[in-house]
Amino acid sequence: MIKKRVLSERVEILIPKGFEVMSEQQMDFNYAKAQSRPSVIYTNSKEASIAFTYTDNTADQDMIDMYAENFYKMYSKQYKEAKWFNKGVKEVNGRKIGYMELMKPELGHEVYNLVFFTDVEGKLLMCNFTCADRQKPEWEAVAKQIMASFKSNG
Numbered sequence: 001m002i003k004k005r006v007l008s009e010r011v012e013i014l015i016p017k018g019f020e021v022m023s024e025q026q027m028d029f030n031y032a033k034a035q036s037r038p039s040v041i042y043t044n045s046k047e048a049s050i051a052f053t054y055t056d057n058t059a060d061q062d063m064i065d066m067y068a069e070n071f072y073k074m075y076s077k078q079y080k081e082a083k084w085f086n087k088g089v090k091e092v093n094g095r096k097i098g099y100m101e102l103m104k105p106e107l108g109h110e111v112y113n114l115v116f117f118t119d120v121e122g123k124l125l126m127c128n129f130t131c132a133d134r135q136k137p138e139w140e141a142v143a144k145q146i147m148a149s150f151k152s153n154g
Helices: 024-030 061-078 133-148
Strands: 002-006 011-015 040-043 048-058 083-092 095-106 109-120 123-132
Touching (some): 011 133, 048 133, 061 083, 061 095, 095 133, 109 133, 123 133
Antiparallel strands (some): 002 011, 040 048, 048 123, 109 123
């Protein structure tokens, strides 16, 4: 794992060795039909990726519980076949971080997701680690390590 600073140095996080920033062209291709696309994605040749989306949504530490509840409701409705492993809010390096861990269907196969989110400089930051279901044993601990390494300067 390597320490990286993302989102113009606002966030420090561990990223697995060998993960590179996805090119603009690749992001355009992957998110052509999406309403919004991540600010930055680190990936290891499509096997696994971690996406950071710095939203325009107002957020502060007091709102993390509410976001956690709302995202859970939204995901439960949107992905009725999802298998849930965990959800909630935890403290990471002195900050509240909401998270959801689930397996959901995507393009005909199951995908493992660890979604976590917190406030950074008054806005909501969403992070989403994904990999194919068969790779969950290999990547689950890494995804949790990434979440546990999260540090922000506000």
